[in-house]
Amino acid sequence: QVQLVESGGGAVQPGRSLRLSCLASGFPLRNYAMHWVRQAPGKGLEWVAAMSYDGTTDHYAESVKGRFTISRDNSKNRVFLQMNSLKVEDTGIYYCARLGSIVAAMRGRLDSWGQGTQVAVSS
Amino acid sequence: DIQMTQSPSSLSVSVGDRVTITCRASQDISNSLNWYQQKPGKAPDLLIYDASLLETGVPSRFSGSGSGTDFTFTINSLRPEDIATYYCQQYDHLPLTFGQGTKLEIK
Numbered sequence: 326q327v328q329l330v331e332s333g334g335g336a337v338q339p340g341r342s343l344r345l346s347c348l349a350s351g352f353p354l355r356n357y358a359m360h361w362v363r364q365a366p367g368k369g370l371e372w373v374a375a376m377s378y379d380g381t382t383d384h385y386a387e388s389v390k391g392r393f394t395i396s397r398d399n400s401k402n403r404v405f406l407q408m409n410s411l412k413v414e415d416t417g418i419y420y421c422a423r424l425g426s427i428v429a430a431m432r433g434r435l436d437s438w439g440q441g442t443q444v445a446v447s448s
Numbered sequence: 449d450i451q452m453t454q455s456p457s458s459l460s461v462s463v464g465d466r467v468t469i470t471c472r473a474s475q476d477i478s479n480s481l482n483w484y485q486q487k488p489g490k491a492p493d494l495l496i497y498d499a500s501l502l503e504t505g506v507p508s509r510f511s512g513s514g515s516g517t518d519f520t521f522t523i524n525s526l527r528p529e530d531i532a533t534y535y536c537q538q539y540d541h542l543p544l545t546f547g548q549g550t551k552l553e554i555k
Binding site: 369372375384431438 | 449480482484486490491492494497498503535539540541542543544545546547549
């Protein structure tokens with residue numbers, strides 16, 4: 326079955342970096358766009374970034390543009406989120422999610438989610 | 449960005465109730481709307497996509513309707529396991545945007 330497992334979260338000081346990883350299994354990652362969505366403590370869902378199935382196109386929320394970079398290695402079934410210049414407001418649970426449309430689509434339903442990885446940014 | 453306004457933000461409900469949540473988009477998004485359920489400490493689960501289509505494996509007591517800017521999510525005959533927070537999400541344009549959520553609580 327489809328499974329997404331995030332890792333790489335932790336506690337860091339403002340200005341530092343973290344690299345999140347999402348390991349995909351149970352489906353051919355190379356056929357699907359992938360997204361990152363985050364949730365601040367006690368708050369709602371916020372879309373962060375997306376990457377096309379082949380890694381040629383990426384999109385970012387304004388709040389993270391220029392600081393975060395999404396990437397993927399389809400040969401290793403992994404999607405990454407490099408987070409630089411972290412701010413206190415980046416604190417939250419980060420989920421990777423699969424777009425439920427094959428190949429060319431970047432927008433649509435997020436039909437499978439990982440369990441999330443916690444990021445805590447504080448001094 | 450397309451703003452999604454969801455109401456109510458919380459709802460006190462009883463088992464067996466019919467529950468209705470609304471979501472309004474700041475511009476016409478056709479049927480580009482999904483609904484998710486999130487239980488405490490868990491990741492969101494997709495329930496409804498393309499405004500009215502039931503995701504595989506989701507019970508038929510869940511339904512969605514609407515197009516353009518106004519959308520409705522309904523739970524017929526609420527069960528205890530439906531106590532959760534529900535989010536709408538538009539995908540007509542990036543960035544994907546979510547409603548602020550509707551938290552169901554037992555009366």
